Amino acid sequence: xxxxxxxxxxxxxxxxxxxxxxxxxxxxxxxxxxxxxxxxxxxxxxxxxxxxxxxxxxxxxxxxxxxxxxxxxxxxxxxxxxxxxxxxxxxxxxxxxxxxxxxxxxxxxxxxxxxxxxxxxxxxxxxxxxxxxxxxxxxxxxxxxxxxxxxxxxxxxxxxxxxxxxxxxxxxxxxxxxxxxxxxxxxxxxxxxxxxxxxxxxxxxxxxxxxxxxxxxxxxxxxxxxxxxxxxxxxxxxxxxxxxxxxxxxxxxxxxxxxxxxxxxxxxxxxxxxxxxxxxxxxxxxxxxxxxxxxxxxxxxxxxxxxxxxxxxxxxxxxxxxxxxxxxxxxxxxxxxxxxxxxxxxxxxxxxxxxxxxxxxxxxxxx
Numbered sequence: 624x625x626x627x628x629x630x631x632x633x634x635x636x637x638x639x640x641x642x643x644x645x646x647x648x649x650x651x652x653x654x655x656x657x658x659x660x661x662x663x664x665x666x667x668x669x670x671x672x673x674x675x676x677x678x679x680x681x682x683x684x685x686x687x688x689x690x691x692x693x694x695x696x697x698x699x700x701x702x703x704x705x706x707x708x709x710x711x712x713x714x715x716x717x718x719x720x721x722x723x724x725x726x727x728x729x730x731x732x733x734x735x736x737x738x739x740x741x742x743x744x745x746x747x748x749x750x751x752x753x754x755x756x757x758x759x760x761x762x763x764x765x766x767x768x769x770x771x772x773x774x775x776x777x778x779x780x781x782x783x784x785x786x787x788x789x790x791x792x793x794x795x796x797x798x799x800x801x802x803x804x805x806x807x808x809x810x811x812x813x814x815x816x817x818x819x820x821x822x823x824x825x826x827x828x829x830x831x832x833x834x835x836x837x838x839x840x841x842x843x844x845x846x847x848x849x850x851x852x853x854x855x856x857x858x859x860x861x862x863x864x865x866x867x868x869x870x871x872x873x874x875x876x877x878x879x880x881x882x883x884x885x886x887x888x889x890x891x892x893x894x895x896x897x898x899x900x901x902x903x904x905x906x907x908x909x910x911x912x913x914x915x916x917x918x919x920x921x922x923x924x925x926x927x928x929x930x931x932x933x934x935x936x937x938x939x940x941x942x943x944x945x946x947x948x949x950x951x952x953x954x955x956x957x958x959x960x961x962x963x964x965x966x967x968x969x970x971x972x973x974x975x976x977x978x979x980x981x982x983x984x985x986x987x988x989x990x
Contacts, residue, residue, distance in 0.1 A: 726769040728758040758805035768850040773842035781838025800827035
């Protein structure tokens, strides 16, 4: 064997070079991997950081529990740190005073400006109760009104999580407050003093916000415009405003008529009572006379035979008067012994007799 094989030496040198290259590559890859892992770790840690914009507020939930419970603890403008999800979760909400408007009592279709009909009268859109809003007052009149109220977040947790669509809930609340406040007042009171109507809406709003736990605090309630009566019913409304005066006048007239009718009724009742007393006295005297006559007949006719003969005598006298009277209509019905008995039908309301014809005067003879 030769002292040194050139081929074996070259293979050894190549193997050592490859090993060093692999070692250097692994070393550099390990460094890059560590840098990437560190970068990913840093990104993961700060991935949930966020910026609170001006006019916004924020709160952080850690494992579903809010770290801020009061208005003063809310996160204000600036860069804020939060642990990555699902450890922390951020919730953004509006800051400062917010405004919600309600127009459930106002026209959907506004009156067109400066539009007149051929007669020169302003054109008024027809009132549609299914589309246009209105409020019913205590005296059952209709008015139109729209309002807005300002609020601020008082309980962040209730504001953010108790209701899914809080803006709609707040709008429904103020609409309900307006409807209830309108029904507590008459149309005159609402149209005459707008501030009283606003205070009633505000009082109802405060009670409803507290009872429903909306998580907000009421700042103010303001009507966006002065309440008005429906455009199409202004004439009827004016008549309704005159109704109390008309009612009072009608009441006075009714009292006078009632007094007159009472006097007349009292006079008529006195006449009726006087006539009734007189008739009672006459009937009493007649009944007494009849009773005395019956007693006298019974005394004179003690036996049944005498009484029977007396009654037959009276019957014959009565029949004689009936038969001899020309004013009494009579029917003679023959009797029969065989067959079914005769059926007699009497017309209780006979036709009136025909008037007798007057004799015509004789016609004078012609010469």
